Amino acid sequence: EIVLTQSPGTLSLSPGERATLSCRASQSIGSAYLAWYQQKYGQAPRLLIYATSRRATGIPDRFSGSGSGTDFTLTISSLEPEDFALYYCQQYGSSLPITFGQGSRLEIK
């Protein structure tokens, strides 16, 4: 099973600042197989990024993804108030089971 470790656990920033969230895999993952989701309290997850760097439909361009191998990053270039939420990375395709990271919480400073 591929374990995904996200850091930091909690990131405290202000609107307008840049956020960088990390996802590290226990073994190498193909770039096609890494996705990012946003989850707000009481809501279902929402797809943000797939195939490491491709934005899902309707996702603003302040969200970007990068990385390869075992290290992946989600960057939010300039935080909007609605961006404060939980973020999960997910791997799927390199091997089963599909796994998610434990999540990173982005909170308002």
Place this chain on the structure above:
Amino acid sequence: QVQLVQSGAEVQKPGASVKVSCKASGYTFTDYYIHWVRQAPGQGLEWMGWINPHSGSTTYAQKFQGRVTMTRDTSITTGYMELSSVTSDDTAVYYCAREPFYLYYMDVWGEGTTVIVSS
């Protein structure tokens, strides 16, 4: 619009079974996998398995093998997830989500179904 609408909250006793439905609309049901993912209170996301609505074939996470059954009814574009012999550890929100075949991401999610297991 594309949506997945799930059945309502359930309360079950330990040892019982629970069955959650996921009604798809706005797209061709048989062109996308349906995954089931759960989230225990205050915890992260846990993948349970998927069903191919076209063929009916399934793949389950090893953790749930023997206890989970995923089915579908193409005539009413609905997927189902049944979990048997539930315990308090199965208390969670259960989500269905669709995946475009072989694209490795879940692009539309249901709203979630809360399942509480309590005596």
